[in-house]
Amino acid sequence: MTSLLTYTFKNLPNTSKWALRFCMRPLSSSSQVQAAAGTTKSKKTLAKPNIRNIVVVDGVRTPFLLSGTSYKDLMPHDLARAALSGLLHRTSVPKDVVDYIIFGTVIQEVKTSNVAREAALGAGFSDKTPAHTVTMACISSNQAMTTAVGLIASGQCDVVVAGGVELMSDIPIRHSRKMRKMMLDLNKAKTLAQRLSVISKFRLNFLSPELPAVSEFSTSETMGHSADRLAAAFAISREEQDEYALRSHSLAKRAQDEGLLSDVVPFKVPGRDTVTQDNGIRPSSLDQMAKLKPAFIKPYGTVTAANSSFLTDGASAVLIMAEEKALAMGYKPKAYLRDFMYVSQDPKDQLLLGPTYATPKVLEKAGLTMNDIDAFEFHEAFSGQILANLKAMDSDWFAQNYMGRKAKVGLPPLEKFNNWGGSLSLGHPFGATGCRLVMAAANRLRKEGGQYGLVAACAAGGQGHAMIVEAYPK
């Protein structure tokens, strides 16, 4: 038993890398503050003939907390329940109107593998409302939302709740395969002799536990390692990465202080205080950050704990409706969900370049250009990943040689980019980040007065996602 424990402890630090492995970052940025001004934009709307308009009525999230802090004794469905209750409270939507519930999650708690259903029941939704859980690494809740879009657009549903949850404070650590096999055999053994013969096969190494994969299954490379190589491939220095991380933390701090993070709902944790805000926002100084040692490629790599997103607990949920339904129910929606795109590419060398591939495609599909976008919300897995994506989007060479495009899509203007912080500072609960990005884009468009937001994210497996969010006319 002791050996089991020590082993576990030895391995636990690994879990920190975990965070880095799933990258889900939707990017949502927005811009707009400055654009401001009123240049009256008479942009077209992206409504399509014969297809229902789909709107986000509103969305909420629990505060995102560093793993191992106030949420550490909860189970994932507790967090998901908090997000659902918060959404009910925020929107006052009658529970029986909801046709369907979809949640995204990455590391599944074995007891609640369909966490959407368990959370919905616990949150008091009708037991007649079906629910399912999706997983697509860091874009799981993006997948939950686009699944909802599909259900509504095809006329199957009118009202869908989509969300996501991740609780990295607790992860399923399993017995080794050998141990599991022995336990299962033991179950089948009928007689004492049979049982003894099974037990006699026991070896001490059966006790070494199995952690959820830290590395990409196909390449055996951890995400942080891949990010470090990606940054090196694009010749991004440690200083640039630290500066970007500092920007993210500073902007998040400001947004928090100014009360812009309106999607956050307080959560009374049983047995603890009420949590009201994200606790990972920690603007530091470049000097302090420069002192950290590389976390993955030692001793000369550039990705450190300070310029990576951290392991986070949190949940989010949004209420998605057909526009006519929302209006009939008297809602004033926040945004339309428009074209979206999933992409995938080489999981080894381009693991985190999803946004680069997805952005030009979704813009083309929507008939927009980079200039039309007022708010960019991109998922920040690592500073190096964001900066690499920016460089790739700004490179004709990359577009021509790897994306089969004639020219680059161009650089998103930084003043419209992740203006309220991002996953680096706000935190990144893998399964929940997608909804945060969409709400950040929607809220920024309302606040800053723009029309289009672009959400983009990379995900483990070399996948990526982008979606156009259009502000609902006031």
Place this chain on the structure above:
Amino acid sequence: MVASRAIGSLSRFTASRTLRCSGYICRSFTRASALLTRTHINYGVKGDVAVIRINSPNSKVNTLSQELHSEFMEVMNEVWSSSQIRSAVLISTKPGCFIAGADLNMLNACTTSQEVTQISQEAQKMFEKLEKSTKPVVAAINGSCLGGGLELAISCQYRIATKDKKTVLGSPEVLLGILPGAGATQRLPKMVGIPAAFDMMLTGRSIRADRAKKMGLVDQLVEPLGPGVKPPEERTIEYLEEVAITFAKGLADKKITPKRDKGLVEKMTSYALSIPFVRQQIYKKVEEKVQKQTKGLYPAPLKIIDVVKTGIEQGSNAGYLSESQRFGELAMTKESKALMGLYRGQTQCKKNKFGAPQKEVKQLAVLGAGLMGAGIAQVSVDKGLQTILKDTTLPALGRGQQQVFKGLNDKVKKKTLTSFERDAMFSNLIGQLDYRGFEKADMVIEAVFEDLSLKHRVLKETEAVIPDHCVFASNTSALPIGEIATVSKRPEKVIGMHYFSPVDKMQLLEIITTEKTSKDTTASAVDVGLRQGKVIIVVKDGPGFYTTRCLTPMMSEVIRILQEGVGPKKLDSLTTSFGFPVGAATLVDEVGVDVAKHVAENLGKEFGERFAGGSLEMLQQMISKGFLGRKSGKGFYIYQEGVKNKNLNSDMDSILASLKMPSQPDVSSDEDIQYRLVTRFVNEAILCLQEGVLATPTEGDIGAVFGLGFPPCLGGPFHFVDLYGAQKIVDRLRKYEAVYGKQFTPCQLLVDHANNPNKKFYQ
């Protein structure tokens, strides 16, 4: 088929390895060394770090030539004398190659061992100076770092290597019959320990970067990069340089020490090795092992042990002196010339002389999922070729699929593949029982049972479904391709591809063209073979082609010798001590007695008395008793699963006794027995060249060594004649001819060579 799995053991030692180290390419630099504008090296200074970049012009690889050597010396002198420079980085800007070894032409140009010793001593001096440099030098290694390249790298103060599949470090000199002549015999034992150093130098194996890091051969690893804003290879080299510069600075500032922490096991090992008695035991053990494996036929390994020993026991001065002298001696040996010749031959047989095919084969189909068919499929799918494997019954197909999976999975166990890569490769294989999808096949290789009417049926069935451009290749060891092609509607698309078993281990592929085979069909077959990683010889069609035809008269002599009362064990030991990797009697068992008889009968009919010798009755009796060799568990020996030492099959005694013939005392000494076997082989090989079955002696040598296990130390039949003298061989043949008759009559080409000592197969 004839060259069966037995021959695979060739690859255990010696030349087959040589040939695998793709790096060594011999280049001759004819240009006079330009002193002012350096051609191989340029250098720049970044801050206080000199970055020395190697890139030999007009070549895929960098080799340590005299020119590069002197340019490097010049540059180092400038580095040492410049007050602005505090450290240096040594890097190659050639993708995939740091330095692939010494320039072999430089060695070949030497006519005396003194000259070679001189070259060695110059290199030793330069590397010693480098080793003692007060300004730290970091070797930044991307790609092959072999032989002299490794010796250079280990003379530097620090080594950083990319963790790329192409980055390999090693001392392959032994495979060329020489030893590392520029200090490695002295430095390697200190750096990686005596046992690991022996392993490297005696096997010549290439070590991947991650393994090298664990051994202490390199100090840091750099991961290869993916695409950024320039091509990955280019950026990876740049990145390697950037990282190396930071380490060079760190070393100059004494922030980094080149010493590494040794693990407990390593510390204990090095403690044990500090005891003279332990060291003596190790030398003894290694020597014994080498003796056993080389049978004393290869001088280089023993000299390597001797030189290492001298250095450790008598100090480095004695060690360096011994290294350079032994190096000089070895370079002049016949074994070394033979092995270097094989190396050059292998390089040639890795090229497609027929040019690129009009249409690259993307979809391959293999008919027959037996040992050969599945083997062919395996070496295709693991190179990314889409392959259909077709058989007629589900169990046969399943067995074949399992063979492919096992072949790939064994690599996973050896950690040369990940399970994910295995799965991806295995998905290139489609197993089926019908001809679905053949309409998209670019090439069909049939590996069905060796039966002409069956091959005809399969050819007709296939031609009914394949597209016009599709090549039909027949894998057969003896059936003439022309005869198979008689039923073809498009004989220009029919070709022979003779693989050797086990396909994934044996490097040789013998491609057989008929008079009707088109050049593009040949180009296509060679292209596929090269992609499968094969060394290729292209020969003309005829009974037994080249390889089977050479082997058969030797086999006939084997039976004769057995009939004369030499036991299988004795015969095996005579052949292996001559340098064959597998004993002659064992070879019959491995090939399969039935196959051997089938071939011997067919070729015997074609070639008549030249293939005479032993009585086929012996094989016939063995077959009737079910002694088919390894596959049936009994042949000359008894084979049991899991039993390593095989015992003689005592039931053979009666067969041998019944066919016993009197031995001829004049030609039955051990040496005579060996030469009776070898001269028949060599004579037939030269006849193949004379008749035009072979296009070049090189292909003859490569085919004999890689396909049939001809002793690598002799360099193949043609090298053998060149190095040992045609006259001596003709004399031997005449002597045996007098006793046995026409099967020993030397062919005209051999006689010509004997009559004119200036005539050589290799000029």
